[in-house]
Amino acid sequence: MRITVAFYGIPRCTPISAPSIEHRLLQPLRALGEVSVVHHLWKIGHVTSARSGEDAALADDAYAWFDQFDGCIEPPERFEDGESFQAWKTFGDDFGDNFGSLRNLMHQLQSLKRVTALVEATNPDVVVFARPDLQYHDAIPLSACRLAARFPRLCVVPIWNWWAGLNDRFAICGKSAYQSYGNRVDRAIAHAHALGGPIHSESLVKFALREAGVRTLAIPLTASRVRADGTVRPENFDSLATSTLWRGRRDKINRLRCRVTRQISKMIFSDAAWDKA
Secondary structure (H helix, E strand, O other), X not given: OEEEEEEEEXXXXXXXXXXXXXXXXXXHHHHHOEXXXXXXXXXXXXXXXXXXXXXXXXXXXXXXXXXXXXXXXXXXXXXXXXXXXXXXHXXXXXXXXXXXXXXXXXXXXXXXXXXXXXHHOOOOOEEEEEOOOEEEOOOOOHHHHHHHHHOOOEEEEEOOOOOOOOOOOEEEEEOOOHHHHXXXXXXXXXXXXXXXXOOOHHHHHHHHHHHOOOEEXXXXXXXXXXXXXXXXXXXXXXXXXXXXXXXXXXXXXXXXXXXXXXXXXXXXXXXXXXXXX
């Protein structure tokens, strides 16, 4: 089995994230098949975010760990000045931070698209998309990788942090599903029209995969965001509490969808991680 692990975005505090990436993701995968690792990372020196409260310089060695892998590290472009982002803004600023969160999403998705182009050269059976700024708490369920290899139009995501969409921080994709996941920035405007409102990261995942006919299942793998100053952010891993965004009928439908997906996934995956989920 050929497995490609793709990292994208910004590695905020690699000394904390890298050991968990090595032990929870790469080592188990190497026992399963032939593993390639690629990355596309934005090279920045300082992280500032009004929404998260971050205002810290990145360590000098934040990018060094990724030098052992194939990939690209480059300064971020000013996507916020382009026509695409201006079109995004017309649908609204849902977080009320002068489009700061929307701008960060644009940069993240553009990085994801560029690493997806690198994935193609590895001719994978399975693609694992992983953020480099997370501390992973659970070993990747190998049964999910085997299933994605057997069913190429499958995408497996964590069961938590859905927010009326699907978790956008980690995914295991079959070879016919990974481009729909990795290139979803191209579907953002169509998503906003369908939603009738601002672009949301998690609901964009759901929209892009469903539009492409990709099937989804869920796993209980958990991971926490690591800030540039080394702080590990507390996360809510409650699958039901993080499955909804709207009140009323749509809220109930999303809760039901989460319950059904969870039960189906538990019947399919046999990994011990479900015992504690």
